[in-house]
Amino acid sequence: MADEMDPANNLPAGYVPPKVWTWDKANGGTFASINRPISGATKEHVLPVGEHPLQLYSMGTPNGVKVTILLEELLAAGHAGAEYDAWMIRIGDGDQFGSGFVELNPNSKIPTMADHTLDPPVRLFESGSILVYLAEKFGAFLPSETRARAETFNWLMWQMGSAPYVGGGFGHFFAYAPIKIEYAIDRFTMEVKRQLHVLDTHLTSHEYMAGSDYTIADMAIWPWYGSIMKEAYSGQEFLGVEEYVNLMRWVDRIGAREAVKRGRMVNRTFGKPETQVRERHSARDFEVNREDMVEERGGVRV
Secondary structure (H helix, E strand, O other), X not given: OOOOOOHHHOOOOOOOOOOOOOOOXXXXXXXXXXXOOOOOOOEOOOOOOOXXXXXXXXXXXXXXXXXXXXXXXXXXXXXXXXXXXXXXXXXXXXXXXEHHHHHHOOOOOOOEEEEOOOOOOEEEEOHHHHHHHHHHXXXXXXXXXXXXXXXXXHHHHHHHHHHHHHHHHHHHHHHHOOOOOHHHHHHHHHHHHHHHHHHHHHOOOOOEOOEOOOOHHHHHHHHHHHHHHHOHHHOHHHHOHHHOHHHHHHHHHHHOOHHHHHHHXXXXXXXXHHHOEOOEOXXXXXXXXXXXXXXXXXXXXX
């Protein structure tokens, strides 16, 4: 026990946590420039408002993609009231700390949304909250039958509680941390593989997460775990994702949906230009404002 507690074995060697932690802005890591221990706005910035009742302020990370998938699924199902404007929030540039964004979301995280069908508009933040709000507003993708509804919420809340281990845990230490720490990588790899096994086991006997119906639970889980199975953090070989056959079947099924393909493109800033629609103000943007087309026009959106 004494050897285990020897500060010489810590990383860095000799490190001992201080009695009171203080913020060091130069703490390293990919996202060091935007992480801070305080909340609130750092600059004045009024958010733009488009012509549609639903105004989304987001970026094409897994949490943002959850919402754009649901919006595109609602439109595909004929809910014209789900038309929306999707504005880019560049989290690497600190857009989420603008005064207008913080007014909508005091937590300064994407996605956030304003529903202008009411006056004053309804503010919405946290991706799970937005999914539930929209599903209830349009009466879609959230079962009314008690057991199916409960199962949908079970898996939605599972995702909300589990994903931080994927992104903030495994993703951070495997891909983004300034140094590779075996203990941290092993700790979070074990948990991510456990989660993948939870999903794979469940999908052995279920077509979708809540049973036979496609719901907001699938839309919440797919952006995170579909990415882990396919591309995220370049960790697929390391995680041995080929083990999870039932999960991969589900990932491929969800990913083949046209609305999912569109939702995944919105506010996307990475990957091939033809997979990106930086801002979405109508369905036409998928036809004329993909980033490859915008680049060909010298940056002009039409």
